[in-house]
Amino acid sequence: MTDELDLLRQADPVPSGDGPWRDRPLTARAEHRLAALMSDSTPTAEPAHAPARTDRPRRPRRTRRLLIGATAASAAVVAALTLTFSGAGTAPAAASPTPLVVQRDAPAVPLDEVARQAEAYARAQHSAPRPHRGSHLQSWYLSMETGPDAAPPVTVPEERITSWNPDGSGSELVVATDPRHPGRPVINDADGEWRTVNDGKVLHHKTYPAGTRLDDPVTGDGTLPARPPADPDELRAYLATFYSDADTKTPSLLMALSSYLQEWTPGPRETAALARLLSRRTDLRPAGQVIDRLGRRGQAYAYRGTDSSDGSMDGTLQLIILDPETGQVLGMETTFTKDIPDFRIKSGDVLSYEAWMP
Structure with missing residues (x-):
């Protein structure tokens, strides 16, 4: 999986001044081209930004809902998602961070x-x-x-x-x-x-x-x-x-x-x-x-x-x-x-x- 992620990062490089964080979602341009590659079709005109969803029905009342932090940890789940919600004009930031990467080549300090x-x-x-x-x-x-x-x-x-x-x-x-x-x-x-x-x-x-x-x-x-x-x-x-x-x-x-x-x-x-x-x-x-x-x-x-x-x-x-x-x-x-x-x-x-x- 790491190799595929590296290839994607190389295909969609981020600006050098965009900060030191490793985990970023693809841009709308890259998402469009990736979708075209996966469908084996020729890319069409690329959209300026991801369209907002307007057809999401209102969800029924939930059985249970949790807000989890380190001080209230219990069984829970998070997937690495980039989501577009109704009312959003541009794609939001990634919903979840990826795990921190430990640099194995650097010495660990006791x-x-x-x-x-x-x-x-x-x-x-x-x-x-x-x-x-x-x-x-x-x-x-x-x-x-x-x-x-x-x-x-x-x-x-x-x-x-x-x-x-x-x-x-x-x-x-x-x-x-x-x-x-x-x-x-x-x-x-x-x-x-x-x-x-x-x-x-x-x-x-x-x-x-x-x-x-x-x-x-x-x-x-x-x-x-x-x-x-x-x-x-x-x-x-x-x-x-x-x-x-x-x-x-x-x-x-x-x-x-x-x-x-x-x-x-x-x-x-x-x-x-x-x-x-x-x-x-x-x-x-x-x-x-x-x-x-x-x-x-x-x-x-x-x-x-x-x-x-x-x-x-x-x-x-x-x-x-x-x-x-x-x-x-x-x-x-x-x-x-x-x-x-x-x-x-x-x-x-x-x-x-x-x-x-x-």
Whole structure:
């Protein structure tokens, strides 16, 4: 399959300034020529863009519908699709990312070495910033349906920025965007109906007044969340408040880490503590160097779910990507390692991907 993909990329090269991401759909021109080749016919005049579908009937009510992220992982499916929906004037960005490619020719850095580098980096920051509540996250989460009239599953790309102040005031902004395809329409889930929206469309924007109290995962009450610790053992106990067995099971630890990073942006000392905590997990093994979906170079570490004790993560591969010099978590990816026909899952399909930015 790799050879065929390489041939297609050579037949439809992308502009050199179009970014470092590997997975892009064919252009309308290339799709037209590919269709002609497959039908063994001579290409006719090529359309300027893919026509919008106007005949899609409204689907009946679904039996069940799921929105899946790394913090709510369960059996699900995603196919690598490029879809055109009713109301879209141009072809939208690909619905699903392809799995990250580990560069086997680059040396893998042990987690213990990353932890040492992160600790040295934190010590060198004499006026190191403290962790602040809030985060900047780019995500691709699986959205799927089951039932006799279920639509094909797709992955919804979003960018989320949350910011909080010491007095409890803050804001949350969610935008439909996919940095792999700047300026292209983006697939969005509108109350169970797939549609495309313009790149950068605001999906949610809310501000909170001073004194806002949200449920704290640590204390369980309506107080401002406790600041995360900078000690590995204390951090392990802290993450266990997100998932009760995060202190003993790696898949739960990774899901708790996702929840933590959606709530907080850690400073260098907290980042070093996290790298040290991860280095103690013997079942989290170096996978190699990767280029993440935002074009950043990092080291990937893998956990493979292989038995029923992993629960819903059985049959998945979880990657966490770290900056080897600072220990910063760049991203997390979950893919399937086996087929699940009932959900149309294929081995290698991406369940979710999260990319964190400073």
